Amino acid sequence: MSLTQALENAHAILAAADAKVEKLRNIEPYLIDLSLRENPVGSNIGQTLQDKLSILPKLREFGFKNISLGTLDYAMPDELEVDDDFMMHLRDHHVDMTGCFAFTALGIEAKDGTFTPDPSQLKLASYGVPNTVHEIYLSEIGMQGLYDLETLRRSLPASVRWLHEHMRGDNGAPPRILINIVDGCDAFSQNLEATCSILSLLAELPIEGITIEDDRGTYLPFQVGAYIAVIRQFLPPPFKVLVHIHAGAGFENASVIEALLNGADGIWAGLPKRAAIIGHASIGELIANLARVGNPHVQSYRLDQLLPLATGFQQLDDMGPVANDLPILGHNAYRLTLTSFRQLEDRFMDLVPETIGGKYSYRVCPVVSDLPVIAGRLAEITGKPAKHFHDDVTRQMVRLIRRDLRGGLRFDYDEPEQLLKLYERAKGFFPHPGSSASEAHLATQTQRSS
Structure with missing residues (x-):
């Protein structure tokens, strides 16, 4: 190959890379902050009601428009958690919950058409939270003991319909509902045809979009990107597509970038690195990395407060210092x-x-x-x-x-x-x-x- 041809190839290769940077520079990320739930899940200490009441206004001040107040689809729903106390406090004290979410589980419709809402749905409606991330499973292991594919296909429209009938969204609008496929990466790798059939069904429902997780953090970035590209075949814009990536194998932030390049709109995550396992692709890291490429949309956040806020939250959750060698946020x-x-x-x-x-x-x-x-x-x-x-x-x-x-x-x-x-x-x-x-x-x- 001549030097001229090699240089032409080099320019073409780098032009493709520049185009990816440009895409990241222009994306307006859709972010749901989970600092009130994701971070304490992996904490040795956790958060009290007073902790949560002090955190929420700080998240608002930083610039978050979408905030998850907590999770209602936990085990033993009869034994309440601090998340329940928090949402009841906000309701009872008439605190503005515009833009707030809570996580819920799927209600089940029987073959005779009888629908039974999940306890988390009943709590959501009672607490007055306007939006929800509604969780389902699609891999064989994930569905085991919960429902089969036929039941899932029957229950999804009924569950979404129940949410619309029993929730009041932001400022009286319909609720924003994101369907989270908890085992999303497993589902694509193990159960592709069934997963795509559910995506086709979701495209017909009145939802904001979907999100998938790599809940163990074991999938390679290009695999996550491929799954997002598949989702976009079934759910084009204006449907939102988000990801949530754990740090099991150290790919997490690269996986988020691949997801964005392949059509994802953003992520839901906590501001600090702390998460359910050993960390996750945090909102703090994503905002910093988008700022790194010159994305103007992240300027709507209080960037000058990102580092002290993220580290402060993690220190609160752990009652100890942030790991020194943590990229971006570490000492x-x-x-x-x-x-x-x-x-x-x-x-x-x-x-x-x-x-x-x-x-x-x-x-x-x-x-x-x-x-x-x-x-x-x-x-x-x-x-x-x-x-x-x-x-x-x-x-x-x-x-x-x-x-x-x-x-x-x-x-x-x-x-x-x-x-x-x-x-x-x-x-x-x-x-x-x-x-x-x-x-x-x-x-x-x-x-x-x-």
Whole structure:
């Protein structure tokens, strides 16, 4: 292949990638925040009624228009949860629930036409929640013990009809109903024909759209994208298509991007990373990644509050710190270990921490940290400006770190006590740091040490 042909191919390949970025840049994401339910599900502590009452206005202030108040289709419905208390409190105190959702389960229609609403549906109507994510299962394992396909096909229209008859939507409008296929990825991979037949049925019902989950987080991103593309064959716009992806195998955010590129409108998730298993593709991460590509629609949210709000919610749920090495939202996400890792505001695909309410700090790693990082970390520890720590001293600190490691000595130099000890050792090489005499002294000491 000639260089000319190879370059033409390269331009074509990158043009296809640019087109995907452009699609992400222009999408107006449909988001349902689940910080009041998804995050405490995976928490060691959970949320009380007072916690929820303090969280809801913060979600509103951040900019969320769609908020899930909780889940009503849990096991042992006779034993109420905090979610029930929360929704009853909002109802009894006449709190505006516009844009609010609750999760419910399918009611069942018998062969004789008798319909029995699920307890969660009865609660939904009683609590006055205007919208719902209505959950079904479609894989063989998921349906086992609940219903067969014939019962599901018969019950779906009846259940949706019951919701319309017994719910009052936002400002008196019809309720917004999203059908969530809890085992959606399993259903597509194991039961395609039946799944498509249900999609065809859903296309005839008065619903807002559907959502699917990768509830164990085990499907590859391109598989999730393919399932969304199939859904769009049956449910074109204006039907909404959402996903909810858990972090079982570490694909979660890539799977969301693939879903968006293949026709999904958005996600439902919590703002922090915490979720039912070991995390999920959170709304906080998606908003940050859309901001990264220059999506203007996420500017409607309080981006400068994203990081403190998300981490604050997770700290509340766990009564402990957020994992340090969590991408985007973790403590170390914007602690520089090497100056060249700094993201820049005017560089494509970078997202500076100030955009989401954070700021850069410093973390000393013995193998790689350079002079500005060491000076920056010393400034954090001492409160003195970074320029106070002269290059000749910080350079000598790097030299001493290398000598320590070569000598079999291992220290956590990021710890304040260890870094200050190292600083004092390095200062001992220089009578007057910053002077030309100190550089000459350094050269002498280096020759002696070698």
